[in-house]
Amino acid sequence: MTTIDPHPRGAAPFDTSGTFRDEQGVAHYAGLPSSLVEMFRATVRDHPGQEALVEVDGERLTYQQLWDRAARVAGGLRAAGVERGDRVANLLPAGVGWVLGFLGTQLAGAVAVPVNIRFAQPEIDYVLADSGAKTVLRPEAPLPDGEPYAAGDLQIDELAAIFYTSGTTGFPKGAMTTHENFLSNVETVLRVHGIDRAEGPRQRNLISVPLFHVTGCNTQLLVQIALGGTTVVLPAFHVRPFLRTIVDERINVLTSVPAIYALALSQPDFADFDVRAVTRVGYGGSPIAPSLVERIKAAFPQARVGNGFGLTETSSIATYLPHEWATEHTDSVGFAAPVVDLALHEPDSAGVGELLIRGPNVVAGYWNKPEATGRTFAGSWLHSGDLARIDEDGLVHVVDRAKDMINRGGENVYSVEVENALASAPGVADAAVVGVPDDVLGEKVGAVVVAASEDERLSVPAVLDHLAASLADFKIPQYVHVRTEPLPRNPGGKLLKRQLREQTAWGAPVRGR
Structure with missing residues (x-):
C-alpha cells in the first residue's frame, strides 16, 4: 500500500485540544460519551424542562417528554422482537414522529436506517431489502409503544445507523455510522462554530432540510440534543413558512443550501421579517457567489456565517470555512475539521488530486459491500471521489467530482x-457544468443555467464575457442551455448531473467555440 502523508494543516483556526491519535495515526476526541444514548441521557438529566423539539404547526416537547416518548418507542420495538444490532428503517416524514423513531431506535440498542423518502419506490425497496430491516416505521402506522426501555451498555464503536447515499451513480450504498462517528461530528460542529456549551439551552435551530440526510440529523438535531437547545422542524420547505418560523420561533441558528437563502432574500417583503435574532448562518452543498454571501451578511447582521463541506461517509462535516474567510474565499470549503486529516491522491501539475479524508467521523464502511468498502476506505483513508487542491494556508478548494471532470x-x-x-x-441564479460528447475532442464544456428572473431574458453573451474575465478560453462553455425550472439536486443540495444530462437537449455551439 502506498504511504499517504497528511497535508499540512496550514492556518486552520480550530481548537484541537483534548485530542489523541491511535496506533494507525487516526485522531480522536477524548472524553466523548459512550453512545448517543448516554449523550441524550445527560441532557435530559441537566435540562429536563427545557423545550427540546418543536414541529411547526404541531407538537412541542420538553427533553423529559422527548425521553419518555422515545423510551416507549424503544420498549415497543423490543416487545416486537427488535434486538440489539437489528436494523429499524424510518420512512416517516420530518417531524416529531421521525425524531421519536430515530431516538427510540437508539434507546432500543438497534441500528437506525433513515430512508430517503424522495427515492423512487425501487430504490426504497432496495434499501429495505439491503439493510435487512427487521421493522419499518411507516407514516400510515402508529409508532411502536411499550414499557419504557433504554439500553445502558452501548459501546462507542458500535453501529448506530446506516445512511444510504443518494444513489447518483446506481443503487444507494449504506454508510455504516458508529456512535463515535455521530459524537465526533457533534464535537466538530461545536468547535468549528466556537459554541460555548453554557449557551446551549439558548440555541434555537430551524431544520428546513430533510432529517434523513446527515446535515439535518447529524449537524442540526444531534448537536442541539448535545447542547440542550431547541430543534424546530419545518416538515416541508416553503419559503413563506420558513421566514415566518424564523420570527415566530425566535430562531438563532440556520443551516441550508445557497439556493434557499437566495430564494428567501429575494422575497419582496423580506425586510418586514424581523430576523435579528439569527446569530449563525451555515450553508454548503453547492457553489455560492460572493454577492450572495454579502447579501446574507447584510440580511442577518448579527450572524456569523460559514461554509461546511462533507459527505454521508464523513458523518457530515469534514471541512469548514469560518466567518472571517467567508467573503474573500467563496471558492473554498475551508480548513480541515479539528480531528480530520486531509491528503491528495496523485495530484496533477496544477496540484489537483482526489481528496482523501481520515478521522473519527469517517464511517466504518458500506453495509454488505466489502469490495466497495475496500476501494473507498483503503488504509483508513476515505477516497472521497472529489477532486481538490489545498493551498498553502490549508484552504481546500473542491474543483470537481472525479467522474464529472471534463476532458476536452x-x-x-x-x-x-x-x-x-x-x-x-x-x-444567473444557478448553474451546472457537464461534458457534452464531441466527435473530435471527445468532450466539450456545456453549461445549464437557471435565469435569476422570469421577467428578463438572460443574456448568454454577457454571461460568457463575464467568464472570459476569469477563466482560460478552453474552460468557457461551448454549449449553454437556459432553463427556468430549478436544477435537479439531492436532499443535500448536490447536483444530480446524470439526471441533468438526460434532461438537456443541447442546441448549436455558442460563439463558434
Missing part, C-alpha cells in the same frame, strides 16, 4: 471551477 481534447476542465464563476455571472 486532453485538457482537464473542472466543472465546479466553472460553476463557481457562473455563480456570479449577470442574470
Whole structure:
C-alpha cells in the first residue's frame, strides 16, 4: 500500500485540544460519551424542562417528554422482537414522529436506517431489502409503544445507523455510522462554530432540510440534543413558512443550501421579517457567489456565517470555512475539521488530486459491500471521489467530482471551477457544468443555467464575457442551455448531473467555440 502523508494543516483556526491519535495515526476526541444514548441521557438529566423539539404547526416537547416518548418507542420495538444490532428503517416524514423513531431506535440498542423518502419506490425497496430491516416505521402506522426501555451498555464503536447515499451513480450504498462517528461530528460542529456549551439551552435551530440526510440529523438535531437547545422542524420547505418560523420561533441558528437563502432574500417583503435574532448562518452543498454571501451578511447582521463541506461517509462535516474567510474565499470549503486529516491522491501539475479524508467521523464502511468498502476506505483513508487542491494556508478548494471532470481534447476542465464563476455571472441564479460528447475532442464544456428572473431574458453573451474575465478560453462553455425550472439536486443540495444530462437537449455551439 502506498504511504499517504497528511497535508499540512496550514492556518486552520480550530481548537484541537483534548485530542489523541491511535496506533494507525487516526485522531480522536477524548472524553466523548459512550453512545448517543448516554449523550441524550445527560441532557435530559441537566435540562429536563427545557423545550427540546418543536414541529411547526404541531407538537412541542420538553427533553423529559422527548425521553419518555422515545423510551416507549424503544420498549415497543423490543416487545416486537427488535434486538440489539437489528436494523429499524424510518420512512416517516420530518417531524416529531421521525425524531421519536430515530431516538427510540437508539434507546432500543438497534441500528437506525433513515430512508430517503424522495427515492423512487425501487430504490426504497432496495434499501429495505439491503439493510435487512427487521421493522419499518411507516407514516400510515402508529409508532411502536411499550414499557419504557433504554439500553445502558452501548459501546462507542458500535453501529448506530446506516445512511444510504443518494444513489447518483446506481443503487444507494449504506454508510455504516458508529456512535463515535455521530459524537465526533457533534464535537466538530461545536468547535468549528466556537459554541460555548453554557449557551446551549439558548440555541434555537430551524431544520428546513430533510432529517434523513446527515446535515439535518447529524449537524442540526444531534448537536442541539448535545447542547440542550431547541430543534424546530419545518416538515416541508416553503419559503413563506420558513421566514415566518424564523420570527415566530425566535430562531438563532440556520443551516441550508445557497439556493434557499437566495430564494428567501429575494422575497419582496423580506425586510418586514424581523430576523435579528439569527446569530449563525451555515450553508454548503453547492457553489455560492460572493454577492450572495454579502447579501446574507447584510440580511442577518448579527450572524456569523460559514461554509461546511462533507459527505454521508464523513458523518457530515469534514471541512469548514469560518466567518472571517467567508467573503474573500467563496471558492473554498475551508480548513480541515479539528480531528480530520486531509491528503491528495496523485495530484496533477496544477496540484489537483482526489481528496482523501481520515478521522473519527469517517464511517466504518458500506453495509454488505466489502469490495466497495475496500476501494473507498483503503488504509483508513476515505477516497472521497472529489477532486481538490489545498493551498498553502490549508484552504481546500473542491474543483470537481472525479467522474464529472471534463476532458476536452486532453485538457482537464473542472466543472465546479466553472460553476463557481457562473455563480456570479449577470442574470444567473444557478448553474451546472457537464461534458457534452464531441466527435473530435471527445468532450466539450456545456453549461445549464437557471435565469435569476422570469421577467428578463438572460443574456448568454454577457454571461460568457463575464467568464472570459476569469477563466482560460478552453474552460468557457461551448454549449449553454437556459432553463427556468430549478436544477435537479439531492436532499443535500448536490447536483444530480446524470439526471441533468438526460434532461438537456443541447442546441448549436455558442460563439463558434
